[in-house]
Amino acid sequence: MRLWHQSLIPYLPRQQLLGQHRECCALRGKGWGRKHSTVDYVFTYSPAYLIAYHNLIMDEMEKRGYHPDSIWRYASYRGKELGGDWPEDKWEVQSWRWIKENNNPIYPEHNNEYLKECLENLKNKGIEINV
Helix, strand or coil: CCCCCHHHHHHCCHHHHHHHHHHHHHHHCCCCCCCCCCCHHHHHCCHHHHHHHHHHHHHHHHHCCCCCCHHHHCCCCCCCCCCCCCCCCHHHHHCHHHHHHHCCCCCCCCCHHHHHHHHHHHHHCCCCCCC
16 A cells, blocks of 8 residues: 655556556545555545545546546545545535645655655566656
8 A cells, every 4th residue: 555656646657557546546435544554644634635646646547548437536436335425524525626736745745755765666666767
């Protein structure tokens, strides 16, 4: 489980990009609030942050000709089993567009140190990215 550093999204190989989409879907669904050392920071923010990040992933997927299910564009959608309605305040969930446009990076944890960590992780998988 990992959300790649935001600046790496345009450079991720197909497998990592599609995996990131699956990861975001899982986190938005039953994975919301489930502890995992590499993504715990996500749960300290409104779900709107994850929705904003997920939309960056889907934007990149569409740029590459992939067709993620458009239902994930609905901020309150949480997957087939959970449907809609986050337990948090609706306004917070709807604020994802503002977060996407004004927070760069979306998550403050996506700093230079985290970028280096992600690049090293990719390198260990045989993937070299020059940012």
